[in-house]
Structure formats: structure tokens, C-alpha cells
Amino acid sequence: xxxxxxxxxxxxxxxxSITISCTGTSSDVGGYNYVSWYQQHPGKAPKxxxxxxxxxxxxxxxxxxxxxxxxxxxxxxxxxxxxxEADYYCSSYTSSSTQVFGGGTKLTVL
Amino acid sequence: QVQLVQSGAEVKKPGASVKVSCKASGYTFTSYGISxxxxxxxQGLEWMGWISAYxxxxxxxxxxxxxxxxxxxxSTSTAYMELRSLRSDDTAVYYCAxxxxxxxxxxxxxxxxxxxxxxxx
Numbered sequence: 710x711x712x713x714x715x716x717x718x719x720x721x722x723x724x725x726s727i728t729i730s731c732t733g734t735s736s737d738v739g740g741y742n743y744v745s746w747y748q749q750h751p752g753k754a755p756k757x758x759x760x761x762x763x764x765x766x767x768x769x770x771x772x773x774x775x776x777x778x779x780x781x782x783x784x785x786x787x788x789x790x791x792x793x794e795a796d797y798y799c800s801s802y803t804s805s806s807t808q809v810f811g812g813g814t815k816l817t818v819l
Numbered sequence: 820q821v822q823l824v825q826s827g828a829e830v831k832k833p834g835a836s837v838k839v840s841c842k843a844s845g846y847t848f849t850s851y852g853i854s855x856x857x858x859x860x861x862q863g864l865e866w867m868g869w870i871s872a873y874x875x876x877x878x879x880x881x882x883x884x885x886x887x888x889x890x891x892x893x894s895t896s897t898a899y900m901e902l903r904s905l906r907s908d909d910t911a912v913y914y915c916a917x918x919x920x921x922x923x924x925x926x927x928x929x930x931x932x933x934x935x936x937x938x939x940x
Binding site: 712743745747749754755756757760761766798800802805806807808809810811812813 | 926
């Protein structure tokens with residue numbers, strides 16, 4: 710199972726919006742509504758930000774939103790804040806009943 | 820509150836085995852699954868496998884088949900991950916994470932603090 714494809718880095722200024730893409734295949738992203746997104750600050754465990762493509766867990770800011778079109782899922786962060794600077798990973802359920810992660814995207818808040 | 824508390828750091832020699840534990844609290848253990856995810860230094864996340872705490876069903880990443888075993892002890896709400904025939908590229912932080920469904924690993928809503936496993940001669 711190949712890793713999902715994410716951009717290595719994205720950046721934005723405070724208050725702006727950014728979008729991180731996550732591209733897979735019809736055997737993972739495109740085949741199931743089980744895409745999730747994780748935020749990871751240095752030295753910390755990942756934190757669930759979005760599950761089942763577009764659902765936010767309790768306590769996650771509504772500045773974070775998720776969507777999917779075909780084999781590509783997207784995470785959008787609006788109103789960028791300094792604390793959003795972190796690594797972001799997408800993940801998807803697969804046709805083999807496994808999970809596959811993306812390579813990760815480093816978000817820099819300028 | 821949901822908590823996953825993992826065992827401490829380990830240093831192992833190549834060819835040895837390691838067993839990491841993950842004790843769950845704050846929820847009904849058998850109503851969810853547990854996945855294991857690892858992260859090599861400076862690298863991304865890698866899903867290793869999943870076990871249903873309800874019935875013990877497992878599913879492992881193909882690259883680790885034959886070297887990894889995941890188990891649970893429902894009497895203590897603890898999950899275990901054993902990795903055998905360790906190599907230097909197994910050096911990583913190993914995380915346990917609660918999976919959103921008991922029948923399949925769909926997402927990971929709570930994570931342990933991580934356990935550093937270092938493989939070195």
C-alpha cells in the first residue's frame with residue numbers, strides 16, 4: 710500500500726486560509742468516506758482534527774474543515790493562527806481493511 | 820477522561836524483540852479497537868496494524884507481517900505490541916491509538932504518549 714500524497718510544505722500569514730491536499734486512489738481515499746486528518750506539534754503525539762472526511766471532534770476549532778472530491782481529500786484551515794504551525798497528516802481506510810497515512814505537510818505561519 | 824498510557828523507553832540489540840504496552844482507561848475497552856503507529860526520527864507516521872479489543876481480530880501492515888503480534892488483555896484493559904527480529908530501521912517512537920470502530924481501523928481519536936524504541940548494537 711503506497712503512502713497518500715501530500716505537499717511537503719505550505720505556508721500562510723495570520724488570518725489567511727490554507728488548504729492541504731491528500732491524494733490517493735479508488736482503493737483508499739476515493740473508495741471510502743473514512744479520511745481523517747491529524748495535527749502534530751514537535752515532540753508531541755498526533756491529535757485528531759477531522760474524521761470521516763468532514764467531521765470535527767468535540768473541542769476542535771471550527772476553523773478546521775475537511776472535504777473530498779474523487780481520490781483527493783483536503784484540509785482547510787481558515788483564520789490562520791500562530792498555534793496552527795505544525796505537521797499535518799492525512800490518513801485513509803483502505804480496501805485491505807488497513808490504514809495508510811500521507812507523507813505529512815509542514816505548515817508554516819509566516 | 821480517555822487515557823492511553825504506554826510503557827517506557829527501550830533499547831534493544833539487532834535481532835532482539837520488544838513488547839510495548841498500552842493501558843487504557845476512561846472508556847469501555849472492548850467497545851473499540853487499538854491501532855499501533857510508529858514514527859522514525861524526522862519521518863512521517865506509519866500504520867503498523869490494528870486489533871479489535873472486542874474479539875481479538877487483527878490486521879497488520881503487509882511489510883510487518885510475520886514480525887509483529889498485537890494482543891489485548893481485557894481484564895486489565897491493556898493492549899500489547901510485540902516486534903521481533905529488530906533492525907536498526909525499527910528505531911522509532913511507537914504510539915498506540917484508539918480506533919474509532921471496533922470492527923475496523925477507521926480513525927484514531929485518542930493517542931498514547933509514545934514509546935521510544937532504539938535498536939543499536
